[in-house]
Amino acid sequence: MDIKLTEEERIKILNSDDIYGIMQKILLREDKIDQNREHFWVIGLETNNRILFIELISLGTVNKALAEPMEVFSLALQKRAVKIILCHNHPSGELKPSEADKDITDRLIQVGIIVDTEVIDHLIISNKSYLSFNDTGLLDELKKSTKYVPKYVLEQRFKKEATEIANKKKTIEIVKELKRNGVDNETIALSTGLSIEEVEKLRVRKK
Incomplete structure (x- = not known):
């Protein structure tokens, strides 16, 4: 009514x-x-x-x-x-x-x-x-x-989360390699989409 x-x-x-x-x-x-x-x-x-x-x-x-x-x-x-x-x-x-x-x-x-x-x-x-x-x-x-x-929505959500985690790991490896090669943090942040703070937290040994 x-x-x-x-x-x-x-x-x-x-x-x-x-x-x-x-x-x-x-x-x-x-x-x-x-x-x-x-x-x-x-x-x-x-x-x-x-x-x-x-x-x-x-x-x-x-x-x-x-x-x-x-x-x-x-x-x-x-x-x-x-x-x-x-x-x-x-x-x-x-x-x-x-x-x-x-x-x-x-x-x-x-x-x-x-x-x-x-x-x-x-x-x-x-x-x-x-x-x-x-x-x-x-x-x-x-x-x-x-x-x-719905089950299919949960499956899509889990796949998306898994993909995001995998992509994040790849990005971190790229950042580490750039830092080893002496690239400055600001340039790395602009290139990878990470924040300056996230880049600064990653500690690596330079070549």
Whole structure:
């Protein structure tokens, strides 16, 4: 369900406080009975962080709301959102992320990478306060997870890292040879792409 916003509400999002201010109002608009159930919303943003849409994709139980990737990214792709913010409420008022909250965020981060629509935050809200995955560093931690990274992507990543290490070793050998031949550090740095500091650290015996 796409939630209607006023022009004033389609503001440029500067921080998590801005999003919470809007989502708290939306939560309080719900019927009293529905406030005792978990809601899961997706907020789509333009490049300049202006809100494109807020969509309620799931209305669950008192402690669980489903968030399937297809539902999360469907409207975002239709409306060409470049990034999204996830948001769900905890009716209990407890803002600590559950393992399930972390797991679905981890999964959606990886789907976002595949469809080129970045997940930039996940807010857990109550009537009175909120927790931001981004502000607490949890989002960055989940971005490092490889649990939902496709196998072929991991293989490509490992190959790239191995190639970079091999190339670095070759460059170091070239630098050592240049230093043995008396080439000055600045010229070596310009020729190899290493920093002056990296070149200076390499100690060799000159010929």
